[in-house]
Amino acid sequence: MLLGARLIRDPDPGSVVADPDRRVGRIVEVEAYIGEQDLASHARFGRTARNAVMYGPPGIAYVYLVYGMYDCLNIVTETEGSAAAVLVRAVEPLAGLASMRAARQQLTAERRRARGPDGVTAGRGVADHRLASGPGLVAAAFGITRADTGRDLCDPMSTLRLEAAPPDEPAPAVAETRRIGIDYAGEPWTSRPWRFVVTGHRSVSGPARLR
């Protein structure tokens, strides 16, 4: 179960002293995409240059660019040859909040600069629990880009990795819903309850909650 697991960005893995830029988040929202037969999945056209990593062994990161602006983090699941993956839609920030905020603002600042010179943006403050409340925001807060595709998330020495929740932490209450933003896939895929969230958690993606 990925819900409750930790997503960790650690610039200096293996170090005894925690790095000040170390970022930790607790996964509270995911979506499953099961392979070529799933018309909502990137694997629906078969194996391509973009999704090749999905056909590889599990535990590997698959990062794609959506709408030309946002990177989204997926975790490859199931065995080699099966193009299944889980999209990490939201995490609850636990540590390194300042770094997450800085990484987010840096991206938005770059976007504005590309559009043209304008005044100071002042970067309005976002609530702490919303720093990674959405697929694109998770990648932004953790500094994840397509360059991270193929990274082994289960390697304890990786700068980007997953860890299980502490054993003394109670398992979260899980709710199932239909997936978000895949209307193009048609039935039965749009109605499949393959989005999983921690019940009532405030860090689940915002607008998505209403749909």
Next chain:
DNA sequence: GCAAAGATTTGCT
């Protein structure tokens, strides 16, 4: 080689 649409977020009306 070109046109179309997308696993989103933000800001304005």
Next chain:
DNA sequence: GCAAATCTTTGCC
């Protein structure tokens, strides 16, 4: 509540 921003990938000519 709606539309823009933005670019990669896919599909067809």
